[in-house]
Amino acid sequence: MQKFAVQNFGCRASQADGAAIEAALAAKGMSRSADGHSDADWVILNTCTVTSNADDDLRQTVRRVHRENPAAQILVTGCYAQRAPEEIAQLPGVSMVVGNSHKTQIAELIAGSHPGFVQIEAPSYHAQVHVGDIFARHDFLASPVSDAAGDRSRPNLKIQDGCNNRCSFCIIPFVRGRSRSMPVGEVIEQVRALTAAGYPEVVLSGINLGRWGREPGFTMRLPALLRRILDETEVQKLRLSSIEPMDWSGELLDLVAGESRIAKHVHAPLQSGSDTVLRRMHRKYRPRHYEDRVRRARALMPDAAIGADVMVGFPGETDAEFEDSRQFIESLPFTYLHVFTYSERPGTPAADSAAQVPMAVRKERNRVLRELQTRKHQAFLKSLIGKHLDAVSLDGQCSALSDNFCKIRLTEAVEPRKQIKAIVLGVDGELLTAQPSPC
Ligand code: SF4
Numbered sequence: 344m345q346k347f348a349v350q351n352f353g354c355r356a357s358q359a360d361g362a363a364i365e366a367a368l369a370a371k372g373m374s375r376s377a378d379g380h381s382d383a384d385w386v387i388l389n390t391c392t393v394t395s396n397a398d399d400d401l402r403q404t405v406r407r408v409h410r411e412n413p414a415a416q417i418l419v420t421g422c423y424a425q426r427a428p429e430e431i432a433q434l435p436g437v438s439m440v441v442g443n444s445h446k447t448q449i450a451e452l453i454a455g456s457h458p459g460f461v462q463i464e465a466p467s468y469h470a471q472v473h474v475g476d477i478f479a480r481h482d483f484l485a486s487p488v489s490d491a492a493g494d495r496s497r498p499n500l501k502i503q504d505g506c507n508n509r510c511s512f513c514i515i516p517f518v519r520g521r522s523r524s525m526p527v528g529e530v531i532e533q534v535r536a537l538t539a540a541g542y543p544e545v546v547l548s549g550i551n552l553g554r555w556g557r558e559p560g561f562t563m564r565l566p567a568l569l570r571r572i573l574d575e576t577e578v579q580k581l582r583l584s585s586i587e588p589m590d591w592s593g594e595l596l597d598l599v600a601g602e603s604r605i606a607k608h609v610h611a612p613l614q615s616g617s618d619t620v621l622r623r624m625h626r627k628y629r630p631r632h633y634e635d636r637v638r639r640a641r642a643l644m645p646d647a648a649i650g651a652d653v654m655v656g657f658p659g660e661t662d663a664e665f666e667d668s669r670q671f672i673e674s675l676p677f678t679y680l681h682v683f684t685y686s687e688r689p690g691t692p693a694a695d696s697a698a699q700v701p702m703a704v705r706k707e708r709n710r711v712l713r714e715l716q717t718r719k720h721q722a723f724l725k726s727l728i729g730k731h732l733d734a735v736s737l738d739g740q741c742s743a744l745s746d747n748f749c750k751i752r753l754t755e756a757v758e759p760r761k762q763i764k765a766i767v768l769g770v771d772g773e774l775l776t777a778q779p780s781p782c
Contacts, residue, residue, distance in 0.1 A: 346376040347453075348383035352400060353391025355548040355584060356485075356519075357421060359501035360446060361389045363486035364420070367450040380408050383415055385453055390421035392514055394686035398423055402434060409436030418453065420446055422518040425477055426690065432470035442474030443519055447484050477520040485525060487537055487545075496544060496737050496760045497582065497744070498537050502530050502568075503549025508587075510614075511625045512657060514688040515550060522554045524561060527568060534576045543762045544580040544606070544735045552583065553590025566594045573604055579762050580735065580746070582606040585652070588613070588628050591636045600643035603733075607647035608748045609640045614654045616671025617664040624657060624693075630671055641676045646727065648678045648748035653712055656685040656705030658696035665708050673715060678723040679748070680716035684709045724749060724770045732777070736761045743779070751775045 347368050351361035364387060365375060376383040386408050391397040401423055408417055416438040419431045425442035432440050441449055452473060485501040502525040506516045525533075537545050549555060555565045563571075565586075572581060581604060586595075588611045599605045611633070615621050618630050640649055653672060655665065672680070684705045687694040733746035739759040743751040751765055752774045765777035 345373045345384040345453075346382060347373050347385045347387060348376045348380040349387045349389060350380070350404065351389045352397060352421065353393065354550075355499045355546070356501050356504060356550050357389055357391055359485045359487070359499060359548065360421070360443075361387075363484045364389065364446070364449050366486050367447075368453070371450045371454055373450075373453075380415060381412050383412065385418060386412070386415045387418045387420060387449065390419060390423035392421075392423035392426045392518060392688070394683075394688075396686070398427075401431070405431075405434045405436055409434075416453075418449065420449060422515070425474060425518040426514060428472045428474045432472055437470050440470055440472045440474065442477065444475040444477045444480050445473040447482050448473070477518060480520050481523060483523055483525055487533055496542065496735050497546050498542050499546045499548050499584075500530075500533055500537065501525075501548050503552050503555040506551040507554070508551065508627065509625055511623065512654070512685060512688065512691055512693040514691055517690055519550055521558075522551055523558060524555045527556075527561075527563070527571065530568065531572060531575050534572050534578050534581075538576055538578045541760055543760050544582060545578055546582045546584055548584040551587060553586040553595075565590070566592070566598050569598060569602075569605065573602065578604065580604055580606055580733075582608055583610070585610045585612060587611070588633045588636050591640065593639070596636070596640055596643055600640075600647075606746045606748070607644045608650075608746070609637075609644075609647055610650045610652075611636060612652040613672070614652060615657065615660075615664075616653075616668035617660070618667075620657055620660055620664050620668065623659060634671075634675060637675050637677075646730065646732075646747055648723075649676055650679045650681065650748070651677055652681045652683060654683045654685055655708035655712060656700040656702075658685070658693050658700065659698035660685075660700055660708075669711060669715065672712070677716075677719050679720050680712065682709055682712045682716060720773070721770070724773075724775055727767045727775060728769060730767050731780075732765050732767060732775075734763050734765045734777070734779075736763055736779075743777075745775065749775050751777050754778045 349361050349365050351358050380386040390401045417436050418439040420441040424440050428440045487498045487500050505520045505522045507522045534545055556563055591611055616630055734743040736743045736757040736759055741753040741756050757779050764780045767775050767777045769776045
């Protein structure tokens with residue numbers, strides 16, 4: 344029986360794809376290598392290409408796998424494979440490059456039962472390449488990810504893929520294709536299965552989650568789907584991952600605020616607080632629209648987690664624009680930030696800009712916003728002292744995650760995968776310390 348090892352890079356959607364690939368290989372009679380890639384016959388590297396660092400990580404990993412297990416066949420798939428197959432096919436040790444366009448056929452490709460590929464021949468290597476037009480794909484690949492990053496209590500369920508937006512810095516639409524949604528019945532079925540398996544919380548994710556159900560053939564949107572999940576399953580807690588600002592509609596915010604079975608957690612990518620930078624990014628809102636959504640969320644949910652992705656160093660970003668962005672972020676009730684440094688992505692309009700910001704300036708701006716992130720997060724943690732929070736126990740030791748997305752160290756161990764109440768006693772670095780009490 345052939346053995347495989349799958350290594351995922353990047354976002355929740357990529358992790359969910361990787362879980363689906365594993366399920367498909369197991370269904371073909373292959374077994375997961377107990378020792379990672381070192382004794383696998385097939386090593387599947389499921390890539391990300393959202394930054395140049397992600398590309399570097401993949402190339403380093405291919406070299407390492409090929410050095411440590413030269414007999415292994417290396418199959419590279421995912422977003423980097425879709426964006427630049429020839430670049431990857433040239434790497435020593437790579438046997439197959441499979442784009443997101445053909446990801447659902449990996450098990451057949453490995454079994455050799457899939458004709459129609461391009462064989463790239465060159466003196467130092469050979470590789471099969473299966474990459475097609477990503478915009479011609481309508482299939483949906485996903486499987487629940489139940490043990491991401493050692494967190495065995497909160498499986499990630501990808502219910503949406505692709506994106507129809509065209510933010511000028513972003514490569515994702517060109518590697519993941521048009522927005523498409525998991526059918527309602529399948530979502531309900533998956534949530535029921537995860538709940539029956541004993542998971543107290545399910546995280547719904549997507550590339551542009553707020554666009555779930557927007558394509559032809561669907562009759563409802565995300566809020567209605569959430570209501571159906573709550574009505575038709577026993578799930579104890581749903582958590583929404585990142586949703587674009589304008590999709591945090593009044594209806595969705597009211598539902599999240601009013602439903603105890605939905606985590607009080609709003610994550611809305613901002614990218615920049617400067618109006619002129621947002622325009623050049625081709626983002627679909629102005630700072631005032633964003634501010635309106637965030638202030639509404641805070642008004643409805645005084646202790647909710649409110650987080651944002653923010654980018655520094657976008658082409659042409661002046662000191663004044665960065666200061667506008669910093670002041671805008673400072674003025675809003677964020678509880679955490681994910682700070683990203685702009686990275687040129689070949690094939691995106693922003694990468695062709697002549698006004699690239701020097702890397703040293705990008706790094707300094709990143710440092711400034713990370714400092715702001717720390718101040719805001721610490722202030723939020725301190726504001727919770729003395730409060731009773733809903734939380735989910737994670738590892739059977741003393742760690743838990745609160746409904747409003749704070750990491751907790753409990754004063755005593757609690758069985759894993761339990762919804763609990765926690766009384767906040769204090770703050771210790773990035774953690775809340777809390778005393779558990781049964782729900
Ligand atoms: S919304 Fe913009 S940033 Fe997000 S995936 Fe789509 S194009 Fe990329």
